[in-house]
Amino acid sequence: MSDRRPLSFYLLALFFAVFVLFLYGPTITIAILSFQGPSGGLTFPMNGVSLHWFYDLFEQQAVGDIWGSFRRSLALGLIVMTITIVVSLMGGMAFRRRFLGSGVVFYLIITSLIIPSILISLGVGILFNILDWDVHWSTSALGSQLTWTIPFGLLIMFAVFNRFDERYEEAARDLGASSWQVVRHVILPLIAPSLIGVGLFGFTLSYDEFARTLLTAGSYNTLPLEIYGMTTSVTTPVLYALGTLTTLFSFFIIALFMGIFLWLKRRSRGVIDIVVQEAE
Amino acid sequence: MNLESLRHTALSWLQLSPIVLILGFFLVLPIIAIVTVSFWGSTEYSYFPAFIVENYQYLFSSHVTYSVYLKTFMFTFMTWSLTLAIGFTVAYFLAFHVRGLYTQIGLFLLCTVPFWTSNIIRMISWIPFLGRNGIANSSLLELGLIDQPLEWLLFSDFAVVLAFVHLFTLFMIVPIFNTMMRIDHSLMEAARDAGASGFQILTNVVIPLSKPGIMIGSIFVVTLVMGDFITVRFMSGGQSASVGRLISNEIGLLQYPAASASAVVLLATVLIMISIMLRFVDIRKEL
Numbered sequence: 001m002s003d004r005r006p007l008s009f010y011l012l013a014l015f016f017a018v019f020v021l022f023l024y025g026p027t028i029t030i031a032i033l034s035f036q037g038p039s040g041g042l043t044f045p046m047n048g049v050s051l052h053w054f055y056d057l058f059e060q061q062a063v064g065d066i067w068g069s070f071r072r073s074l075a076l077g078l079i080v081m082t083i084t085i086v087v088s089l090m091g092g093m094a095f096r097r098r099f100l101g102s103g104v105v106f107y108l109i110i111t112s113l114i115i116p117s118i119l120i121s122l123g124v125g126i127l128f129n130i131l132d133w134d135v136h137w138s139t140s141a142l143g144s145q146l147t148w149t150i151p152f153g154l155l156i157m158f159a160v161f162n163r164f165d166e167r168y169e170e171a172a173r174d175l176g177a178s179s180w181q182v183v184r185h186v187i188l189p190l191i192a193p194s195l196i197g198v199g200l201f202g203f204t205l206s207y208d209e210f211a212r213t214l215l216t217a218g219s220y221n222t223l224p225l226e227i228y229g230m231t232t233s234v235t236t237p238v239l240y241a242l243g244t245l246t247t248l249f250s251f252f253i254i255a256l257f258m259g260i261f262l263w264l265k266r267r268s269r270g271v272i273d274i275v276v277q278e279a280e
Numbered sequence: 281m282n283l284e285s286l287r288h289t290a291l292s293w294l295q296l297s298p299i300v301l302i303l304g305f306f307l308v309l310p311i312i313a314i315v316t317v318s319f320w321g322s323t324e325y326s327y328f329p330a331f332i333v334e335n336y337q338y339l340f341s342s343h344v345t346y347s348v349y350l351k352t353f354m355f356t357f358m359t360w361s362l363t364l365a366i367g368f369t370v371a372y373f374l375a376f377h378v379r380g381l382y383t384q385i386g387l388f389l390l391c392t393v394p395f396w397t398s399n400i401i402r403m404i405s406w407i408p409f410l411g412r413n414g415i416a417n418s419s420l421l422e423l424g425l426i427d428q429p430l431e432w433l434l435f436s437d438f439a440v441v442l443a444f445v446h447l448f449t450l451f452m453i454v455p456i457f458n459t460m461m462r463i464d465h466s467l468m469e470a471a472r473d474a475g476a477s478g479f480q481i482l483t484n485v486v487i488p489l490s491k492p493g494i495m496i497g498s499i500f501v502v503t504l505v506m507g508d509f510i511t512v513r514f515m516s517g518g519q520s521a522s523v524g525r526l527i528s529n530e531i532g533l534l535q536y537p538a539a540s541a542s543a544v545v546l547l548a549t550v551l552i553m554i555s556i557m558l559r560f561v562d563i564r565k566e567l
Binding site for chain 2: 033091097231246
């Protein structure tokens with residue numbers, strides 16, 4: 001390829017830039033508008049600049065329980081994340097070989113991924129009703145969210161194990177490692193960065209999940225349900241302040257996971273070097 | 281089967297047991313519950329075991345059902361074609377025009393970040409753009425292109441499709457980018473050497489080789505839009521209906537057997553659409 005970029009490059013680059021603007025523009029707009037003065041409204045022009053609406057969030061709310069729901073969403077997200085990592089890792093290992101019945105489970109996982117989320121909400125709600133169990137965010141909502149996070153986690157694990165260089169395992173086995181030692185000292189360190197990716201998916205999908213939680217959270221709301229409730233009753237920029245804060249929180253989570261990812265990646269490279277050296 | 285492979289199969293099933301238990305209880309049983317309850321009877325406040333087909337009879341005899349499905353298909357088709365066009369173009373740019381793996385991955389991540397923030401927040405963020413006094417209307421007024429605010433920007437079908445495209449284009453970009461990154465560049469060089477124009481390379485090499493990614497992205501977008509109820513409700517201001525909204529309304533009215541019947545029909549529709557799409561791609565091979 002020559003070094004001069006063709007015209008198509010510039011057209012496509014412009015298209016890409018417009019697309020990114022389209023993705024981020026609205027969110028940036030509400031971030032700016034959340035700094036409205038006390039008499040500001042939902043649209044431009046800005047009516048003064050203040051932190052009024054953020055203070056408002058931290059004060060006792062007339063409607064709902066934002067901080068309670070935030071704590072519940074955080075706890076639920078962490079539980080979902082942990083279960084998703086462990087279960088996807090085990091599932092990913094299982095699918096490394098073809099085995100009797102693997103096709104059935106595979107299609108079950110695909111079904112779980114593509115089933116409309118309102119059906120999970122409705123079905124789990126009805127199931128708990130028939131069993132005469134109470135729906136609660138830590139039981140029914142947890143299970144409903146797992147039907148969405150585990151398939152995602154597994155897809156990542158499939159991709160990881162498809163690109164996994166089995167020579168590292170063989171080298172370790174040649175050195176006399178037992179199969180548990182191979183998992184513990186070779187496979188786990190090597191795929192640890194990808195497990196962080198699975199965790200990020202698990203946490204954020206749970207933290208933002210709305211449809212699957214709608215009928216299954218019971219009387220204590222999670223944050224997305226709380227925000228949804230606010231959209232129908234609140235018409236002040238306090239909604240934008242909440243949006244800005246939750247977006248910042250998401251960015252913080254992504255940055256945190258990225259940091260751990262890069263740190264583990266550096267470490268796993270160290271592991272590879274050791275294994276290769278030993279094998280040689 | 282020898283002992284060794286028996287041991288492997290047992291181990292695999294042991295490793296899969298948590299998934300099978302979770303999906304068995306929270307996916308398979310709920311679907312069975314929905315199918316069962318769709319044949320139950322209901323009063324205004326409760327539902328009771330029975331075996332009646334009235335829920336379905338009512339569903340199929342009501343012209344509302346057909347118009348709602350028509351509308352849902354329209355939303356699905358428009359969202360699908362727009363996300364496909366945008367997603368393909370973006371993935372193509374990233375995979376074939378951006379140089380350097382780190383730049384590619386960096387720009388790719390830039391597209392995925394918004395996916396990790398709340399859908400509802402992203403919907404709300406259209407209000408200052410599309411509202412009566414929003415940025416779009418005031419700019420158009422200032423430019424003199426219109427003399428009164430456009431009413432159809434927010435709380436309309438236009439807003440619904442716009443929000444869908446905003447929320448779901450990523451589901452097209454990721455799989456298409458993924459398959460494009462695996463296309464051997466020497467194939468394109470070979471096509472160029474053989475005298476193919478840029479457009480011919482696109483239609484004869486890139487698009488056929490990207491088909492699995494396109495199909496996987498389409499499956500995601502189609503199922504997400506078909507089952508959606510919150511975007512349609514929020515962005516149309518409650519004025520448009522979709523199958524998902526129909527179900528959520530029936531749930532709101534505690535009409536669980538009716539909601540279940542609608543859910544079964546929706547599930548069947550989605551599964552038929554997916555199985556048609558799966559004919560074009562072996563999904564197991566793509567992972």
